[in-house]
Amino acid sequence: xxxxxxxxxxxxxxxxxxxxxxxxxxxxxxxxxxxxxxxxxxxxxxxxxxxxxxxxxxxxxxxxxxxxxxxxxxxxxxxxxxxxxxxxxxxxxxxxxxxxxxxxxxxxxxxxxxxxxxxxxxxxxxxxxxxxxxxxxxxxxxxxxxxxxxxxxxxxxxxxxxxxxxxxxxxxxxxxxxxxxxxxxxxxxxxxxxxxxxxxxxxxxxxxxxxxxxxxxxxxxxxxxx
Numbered sequence: 001x002x003x004x005x006x007x008x009x010x011x012x013x014x015x016x017x018x019x020x021x022x023x024x025x026x027x028x029x030x031x032x033x034x035x036x037x038x039x040x041x042x043x044x045x046x047x048x049x050x051x052x053x054x055x056x057x058x059x060x061x062x063x064x065x066x067x068x069x070x071x072x073x074x075x076x077x078x079x080x081x082x083x084x085x086x087x088x089x090x091x092x093x094x095x096x097x098x099x100x101x102x103x104x105x106x107x108x109x110x111x112x113x114x115x116x117x118x119x120x121x122x123x124x125x126x127x128x129x130x131x132x133x134x135x136x137x138x139x140x141x142x143x144x145x146x147x148x149x150x151x152x153x154x155x156x157x158x159x160x161x162x163x164x165x166x167x168x169x170x171x172x173x174x175x176x177x178x179x180x181x182x183x184x185x186x187x188x189x190x191x192x193x194x195x196x197x198x199x200x201x202x203x204x205x206x207x208x209x210x211x212x213x214x215x216x217x218x219x220x221x222x223x224x225x226x
Contacts, residue, residue, distance in 0.1 A: 001027060001036040008037060012167055018142040021167075028166070029139075029146040031155055038162040044189060046162075048154050051186050055093035058185070061222045062096040071099060090153055094178070101177035101211060108160075108175055110140075118148035127172045128163040130156045141167060161187060164196060171196045180212045185219075 001008075008025055016024075027033040039045060059078075063071070074095045081088035098105050107125045114134030121131055124143040130153075131138035131145070137156035139147045141163050150156045161182055164171065171179040183189045183196070 001033045002040055005037060005040045009041075018144045018146065018167070022144065022146055029159075031147075031150075031159060034159055034162045034166060037166045041165060042189060044187065046158055046187065048158070051154065052087075052089060054186055055089045057223060058093045058219060059089055059096060061219045062093075062100060064222070065218075066096070066100065071096060074099065087153055090157065094157070097178045097181055098175075100215065101181075103176075103178050104174040107172060108178070118145040121145055125172075127175065128160045128167075128169060130160050139163070141169075157182075165189075177209055177211050180209050181215060184208075184212065185216055 008028060022029060028037060074092060078088040078092040107127055109130050109132055111132045112121055118138055124140045126143055128141045131140055137150040138145050139150055139156055139159045147159060
């Protein structure tokens with residue numbers, strides 16, 4: 001994948017459609033292939049242990065600040081996941097962030113029947129998303145399932161997020177705060193200038209979303225007090 005990186009980049013920059021990329025570069029959409037491309041592109045490694053630890057701290061902060069009545073459904077789902085010995089912190093972190101930023105969960109997650117095959121998934125958003133099945137996950141880009149068998153939610157999130165960078169996709173406005181927080185807090189990508197949020201023609205965008213910056217600062221203060 002590293003040896004063919006520049007050929008892959010050339011196809012992506014030319015605007016090759018996702019189904020064609022999937023046909024010509026199938027390994028790009030596997031975990032190892034996407035991570036090799038992401039590392040070559042950004043210079044960043046993905047530390048899953050650090051990501052899980054950070055998610056726990058984000059969950060602790062948001063649980064202490066949000067009204068319980070506003071997040072009761074999320075807390076209930078987390079308890080169910082823990083009872084089943086599943087990862088509760090990362091999914092809970094994502095849901096709490098979406099709720100905190102008042103963003104559209106349906107743009108990031110699509111739940112399907114446990115017997116659903118990749119070819120049977122429909123109603124996919126245009127942005128990269130995670131398809132939730134019983135026992136495994138899928139990842140979709142441009143309404144195309146690019147990986148139909150992802151074993152855990154950490155890998156699913158990593159693939160989905162990396163797709164934004166590797167495939168030159170802007171963050172949709174409906175998920176801008178959550179994705180920028182993930183970028184800066186979990187994936188440690190903190191450019192001084194520029195943003196991956198979709199541009200609004202009538203407004204000059206700031207490099208850092210003020211709501212994201214405020215949350216990061218408040219979590220740091222919370223951790224210091226703890």
